[in-house]
Amino acid sequence: MNSIDLIVRGGTIYAADGHYRADIAVKDERIVAIGHAELFPRARTEVDATGLCVLPGLWHTHCHFREPGHTDKEDFTSGTRAAAAGGITFCIDMTNNTPHPSTLEDFQMKLGIAREKACVDFGLYGAGLYPDQIGKLAGAGAIGIKVFNTRHIKEVYPYISELGVLNHGLLYEIYEAVADTGLICSVHHDDPDWCRRMTFREYINVGKTENRHYMEAYEKGYMYGHGMVAGLAASLYYADLAGVSLYVLHLGVMPPGAYEMIRHAKVELGQEVYAELEISTALMTRKQAEKVGPCTYVWAYSPETAWDSLESGVTDVIVGEHAPHTVAEMEPGWKDNFSVPLGITGAQEFIPLMLTQVNNGTLRLEDLVWYCSESPARIFGVYPRKGTISIDADADFTIVDMNRRKILTGADMYTKSRTTSWEGMEVTGMPVYTIVRGEVVMRDGQILAQPGFGRFLPGKAASGA
Amino acid sequence: MNSIDLIVRGGTIYAADGHYRADIAVKDERIVAIGHAELFPRARTEVDATGLCVLPGLWHTHCHFREPGHTDKEDFTSGTRAAAAGGITFCIDMTNNTPHPSTLEDFQMKLGIAREKACVDFGLYGAGLYPDQIGKLAGAGAIGIKVFNTRHIKEVYPYISELGVLNHGLLYEIYEAVADTGLICSVHHDDPDWCRRMTFREYINVGKTENRHYMEAYEKGYMYGHGMVAGLAASLYYADLAGVSLYVLHLGVMPPGAYEMIRHAKVELGQEVYAELEISTALMTRKQAEKVGPCTYVWAYSPETAWDSLESGVTDVIVGEHAPHTVAEMEPGWKDNFSVPLGITGAQEFIPLMLTQVNNGTLRLEDLVWYCSESPARIFGVYPRKGTISIDADADFTIVDMNRRKILTGADMYTKSRTTSWEGMEVTGMPVYTIVRGEVVMRDGQILAQPGFGRFLPGKAASGA
Amino acid sequence: MNSIDLIVRGGTIYAADGHYRADIAVKDERIVAIGHAELFPRARTEVDATGLCVLPGLWHTHCHFREPGHTDKEDFTSGTRAAAAGGITFCIDMTNNTPHPSTLEDFQMKLGIAREKACVDFGLYGAGLYPDQIGKLAGAGAIGIKVFNTRHIKEVYPYISELGVLNHGLLYEIYEAVADTGLICSVHHDDPDWCRRMTFREYINVGKTENRHYMEAYEKGYMYGHGMVAGLAASLYYADLAGVSLYVLHLGVMPPGAYEMIRHAKVELGQEVYAELEISTALMTRKQAEKVGPCTYVWAYSPETAWDSLESGVTDVIVGEHAPHTVAEMEPGWKDNFSVPLGITGAQEFIPLMLTQVNNGTLRLEDLVWYCSESPARIFGVYPRKGTISIDADADFTIVDMNRRKILTGADMYTKSRTTSWEGMEVTGMPVYTIVRGEVVMRDGQILAQPGFGRFLPGKAASGA
Amino acid sequence: MNSIDLIVRGGTIYAADGHYRADIAVKDERIVAIGHAELFPRARTEVDATGLCVLPGLWHTHCHFREPGHTDKEDFTSGTRAAAAGGITFCIDMTNNTPHPSTLEDFQMKLGIAREKACVDFGLYGAGLYPDQIGKLAGAGAIGIKVFNTRHIKEVYPYISELGVLNHGLLYEIYEAVADTGLICSVHHDDPDWCRRMTFREYINVGKTENRHYMEAYEKGYMYGHGMVAGLAASLYYADLAGVSLYVLHLGVMPPGAYEMIRHAKVELGQEVYAELEISTALMTRKQAEKVGPCTYVWAYSPETAWDSLESGVTDVIVGEHAPHTVAEMEPGWKDNFSVPLGITGAQEFIPLMLTQVNNGTLRLEDLVWYCSESPARIFGVYPRKGTISIDADADFTIVDMNRRKILTGADMYTKSRTTSWEGMEVTGMPVYTIVRGEVVMRDGQILAQPGFGRFLPGKAASGA
Numbered sequence A, B, C, D: 001m002n003s004i005d006l007i008v009r010g011g012t013i014y015a016a017d018g019h020y021r022a023d024i025a026v027k028d029e030r031i032v033a034i035g036h037a038e039l040f041p042r043a044r045t046e047v048d049a050t051g052l053c054v055l056p057g058l059w060h061t062h063c064h065f066r067e068p069g070h071t072d073k074e075d076f077t078s079g080t081r082a083a084a085a086g087g088i089t090f091c092i093d094m095t096n097n098t099p100h101p102s103t104l105e106d107f108q109m110k111l112g113i114a115r116e117k118a119c120v121d122f123g124l125y126g127a128g129l130y131p132d133q134i135g136k137l138a139g140a141g142a143i144g145i146k147v148f149n150t151r152h153i154k155e156v157y158p159y160i161s162e163l164g165v166l167n168h169g170l171l172y173e174i175y176e177a178v179a180d181t182g183l184i185c186s187v188h189h190d191d192p193d194w195c196r197r198m199t200f201r202e203y204i205n206v207g208k209t210e211n212r213h214y215m216e217a218y219e220k221g222y223m224y225g226h227g228m229v230a231g232l233a234a235s236l237y238y239a240d241l242a243g244v245s246l247y248v249l250h251l252g253v254m255p256p257g258a259y260e261m262i263r264h265a266k267v268e269l270g271q272e273v274y275a276e277l278e279i280s281t282a283l284m285t286r287k288q289a290e291k292v293g294p295c296t297y298v299w300a301y302s303p304e305t306a307w308d309s310l311e312s313g314v315t316d317v318i319v320g321e322h323a324p325h326t327v328a329e330m331e332p333g334w335k336d337n338f339s340v341p342l343g344i345t346g347a348q349e350f351i352p353l354m355l356t357q358v359n360n361g362t363l364r365l366e367d368l369v370w371y372c373s374e375s376p377a378r379i380f381g382v383y384p385r386k387g388t389i390s391i392d393a394d395a396d397f398t399i400v401d402m403n404r405r406k407i408l409t410g411a412d413m414y415t416k417s418r419t420t421s422w423e424g425m426e427v428t429g430m431p432v433y434t435i436v437r438g439e440v441v442m443r444d445g446q447i448l449a450q451p452g453f454g455r456f457l458p459g460k461a462a463s464g465a
């Protein structure tokens, strides 16, 4: 047994609580030793990480890879290639597909596709719609249950409409069922009745529908800001009553009231609630949004509150949502932005954007390890299998060069549309190796893994963890 | 000008912050002097209050006098006679009438009736249903706007259904309109979708509908406990956003989560929100509820939390709801309690019940003055015209004998059904005089005022206060 | 009994929680009626308060009238005349006399003098020095026990040195003894070891002793800022342990840490602790202090914190300390300010300064009533005998003209030195009548009462209240 | 370079945030690899840790090894042998020696002795007494500065008296000087004036001096409970003002007020303050104290508060003080316990006592790693050199058998007196190997290291960390 597969040599290893110089030995997909490489046996492969930072494989917890049903927008191969290029070793895919994975059969069908096409490891949300299916989805390996407590105000986004759970009785029964599985329940909160009334009254009914009008409505919290907070308010109460662990999605596009509600529930009441902050919204400016044109979820209402939420314990996971559409779908938004679907790109851009913030001193690389690796791995119940560089953990590494500069541009993107919401922004700090279970899947922007290499990681209910 | 109408002699005068011995002189409906009666001119009438406690006239802020439309249950004369017998000098009437006072015309029609029939002074809520009518209702003298953010789960209570505002867009527009008037917006919160699903699933669909089943469902918070809290959660957020002063009804039949939400909003966030505690629920026991039979809102989920809310500043006003029905309407509840309307009696019993608590040491008579007189007078914007014994205030007094004992029983009740939810309970402490604007309207349980004596008190928007 | 002594007619009566128009009838030193004067019998005297504000008699809780022993600085007649001129109806005198009222004999001797010379009513602190004398002082009518937990850093102020209680064992025994009496224990906190070391090291030892150096040392909290907070820190703990009600003196010349300590003790720990804010320090500027020359306690370290302490509940009583010295004693301070005694004037200036702030909108007249009348009367246990305009209360009134302007200047002062720390400041709002137990003791700045009119008010331990 | 010195094989490695199975390779005193031993080169020595728990070397932060000056009580060899037997790899020695290490010369003299006699690694406090020596002590390697803000009430403990800093001016100057070094300032707080007065008044002056009387005085907080809290109150304020990091000693023998003060300072005010909890006091019972006879610091006033302080973040380091004396010194305490010095044993017993609590479920082994290794290493500025099992850290390990039982008894103790305060107590969980920089210094209770093996670890000011 004393030959090994991979040595990562010369790097600085990062954990959530510090960093140190050491080399890493990998065998049979797992980390088998950490220390001075001189002591290790020879390896099949060596990665020279001299001058680089070696992070536990980073997660992207909010991917819409659009398969099955909408592969014109994205698919598991294009999406996970973008992720790999962006330094991501593990993706969690959302549920607004056609058909949506709300039944055992549809979940398994989707899993079959993903297994054949993914280039990095992945987990799948089960779609929370039918209380009696929740247990089956958990048994089939769902990593969590996603609920759309929303509906598009003009119903132009039908595969979300189908998944919309607005009736609080139904929502509660889903919470009860998820509580029984021990999984977390991730919810996109909303209050479409309110948003609809406000936007129709002040915009749509009076013919103000252009991109710039939409931006104005967004700024007022009509699309969808305040509605999301009101939805959250009731949901927090029901989640607590049902005993489910609530995982709040889309913090970042919610007004400050949402942060306070979560803080109150977590810190003062001791409720088990987690929050996923779309931290990239704190970097999106109105100017950038207007430049790239039709879009929906855009900038943070209060970037300061967003950043503060890292300090205050409100935020548990950070991400830059990846929700791509075709150019053709988005283009009409210049004239009627109220009728285009929700979208932004992020799988490939998220980590470079964050590394830039690390260089700016906004957060530390250790924080990135916490929010994008250890913390989600703990919340989703797969730590220390993933989420850490330690003995017997999966050999997933994101190796970054903190000095490399790049300008984000559509031509470099692996997402199907070859566009980016971050067009033209310069980043400092780039992932240079993405290593999954000991295999280099990305080196210097080149994807080396084949579709199907990525492996499905079942949630804790299925794995018995 | 130096003759006077009334002297109240020999009593101890109570304010919210203390008490003292003094006599009171009244002229032209107002208090004109407080001091030693020897100094006053002779009066047409004298009330000997020796050994008695003289409180500023107590309010009942939650009356359903059922007129127009449901005078088989109650009317303004029977209702205000019950109130006068119970030591109440001022009543606020709710809006679930037929027709309901949601338009200027219907409000004025109702006001016309009330003016002819009331025996004590009164204010009227306008019904919040049409945003464009709110300003008119305020102009016509509404003392506040009442919103039913509820619907009966079986729709057997149609005049509530008509008033139900569940759409949050509409609710918000009502809040905007009320904010413009400066009045408070009083809301009965609920989440009927949730309550309906829970009760149908576990009770109605499986044929468990008897009174005892209902009590079980009530105890679980299905009817309507938890739904009310969830409704409150979203409402607090929208009220703050709209800048309206929210007045939360029915605290007392809401689980402890409601108190915490209100505390958080008031104390930590500084939101302008008030709470009316149905304190009588803290005295209602399951045994008493089962004895008197079909009923709906009954006991406090946590009497301790209810009492604590006086200390903690959560509660601003206390009351014992008065929502009578006919015996014929309630009787089927023995078999199907889910199909009977919401009801309890309280106008005549509330003050005696509270005086008994004062004798028990649970609260002080000064507290009763605060919660039932000064505080509501301030919140509804008519202080110091009412709510205090001071110079130039209306000469409204509730004079109580703290030692008088009585057993509450239907035969003594002025409410039309001649029943009481408190049948058989012994009280210690009784109102012995109810004096409104210098006139004795009740003495030793006898009603001396004629219908029409009671005067309408317009809200602050109309009076320009 | 139906003739009366005094009517105050036409004024607006102020209480801590509001104001109203009414007239007042007085007989035998007490208020016998409030109302419309037309109803009252004729009176021996009438005061026309038309256009004026009638406040319950205002207190000055921190007077050093210097008698016995230092009557070159002040005496009970000059001091109480200054107070009467300043709208004060009740004074509390401090204890650093020669001899000091630390024994029953010396307390009674001092009381004998005060009774013959005072022009307004007064209370006397007993000096806390000998635990076994505390009970006797309380029995003789001390209104509270004053402790000097301090010593002058150069011991140039011998009558304070004698009273200095720095040993915490002794301090604690005094607290135990005061707790037994039920009186409050008022403490001037300090830590002279610290202050001495800092000032000697950086100022006195290096020859920097002029007025301007002192101001610098004051600004750094060496004289005596931080030392006072450290003294308070231990004292709060011992007071709680001994079960005594601590009344913290000199808030205003203590750094912000003191406010936070008091807030923490009061609000979070529920300790019975009160604070007297020298609010005038928030108005004293460095420029004014330099202009009037040698002084000691001067400006507030953080005026904002001082004002905020009214909102936050930290402060219970406000005052402008009156601690006069002779010009000859203070003059050497230009050269050696570290060797002059603690001093400032305030008895006559305090209320005009505060009325000016009311006119500026910084506080309301109702607040002044609370902090200078009702609140101290409650804390010192003599409410509602004093501290309120209500039936049977002492007929003490401070009647103010909110529009009268005046420039404060030494020539107008009744204090012996005919100087004022507030020289040259313009005030808007002046007391125009000071009425004590129905007698006008000051009218338009003229003192009408004779020495000996002022009556001693024993504390609650002696009066059995 | 590919031969190694030691392999620890088969154990479970514990960190503060979790544990995992792995082997450890050591070379040149440091950890060079962690992983599967099959991959490592052969080692000179192997330790079979199968079934055992491998912790980073545990610290004892509160040792009184009594040298120089009092070697009849203990010396560096006997003390560190006790520590090694108790699973301790690193000791911090206190300063009440003769002479005391308060000057550079005396510090260096002490260091010379310790270097020749210690069997485990150690740090030395510098004695805080002369402000101008603090910088020199830091430069010579002091790991922190220890201040005795105390004095024995009967001065029978002269080497403490000499070190007593009660004058707050001096205390503050020491704080200023320590702040300049960046070291922490560890303080034994007290208020001997208070303690003296209370104990003399109620015990010593009335002839009640026996051991049982002392216990009674202790229970009342006279010896020294409440005095310590009062000392802390002022010290916290001055430490904050001076900008020094305060490290509070002796939590555990302080009443609950001390915990609240620290919580308030740390959590609410954000002050940099640390607390060392003598957790063993939470296990000491009055019965045990009476059994072992004369002693001084004994049981926790509130064991519940002590344990809660781990949850609440008040406590940063736990320890069981080691302060031995000769039997002859303590024996007179049966008759006069107020005249014996402060003492208890703990170096050898502390870890077994804590492992017993881990087995009881009171805390986790991970918590022990935090409070006795990682946390002190961070606070004293030598992390990650010590305090963690990670690459390039010192190879210090405490290897424990959680199932081994033992009865603590004097005969097994290495302390000079061969006694233990814990006589007769049964423990479950024993250290079986103590390994310092790769050398096994204790195995199964046998000490294998020679005096002089233990190495001095200079503090961060000297090491430039």
Ligand SMILES: [Zn+2]
Pocket: A062, A064, A094, A321, A323
């Ligand atoms: Zn999404």
Ligand SMILES: [Zn+2]
Pocket: A188, A249, A250
């Ligand atoms: Zn979403």
Ligand SMILES: [Zn+2]
Pocket: B062, B064, B094, B321, B323
């Ligand atoms: Zn109602």
Ligand SMILES: [Zn+2]
Pocket: B188, B249, B250
């Ligand atoms: Zn209602």
Ligand SMILES: [Zn+2]
Pocket: C062, C064, C094, C321, C323
């Ligand atoms: Zn003073």
Ligand SMILES: [Zn+2]
Pocket: C188, C249, C250
């Ligand atoms: Zn003073």
Ligand SMILES: [Zn+2]
Pocket: D062, D064, D094, D321, D323
């Ligand atoms: Zn010690």
Ligand SMILES: [Zn+2]
Pocket: D188, D249, D250
């Ligand atoms: Zn100590």
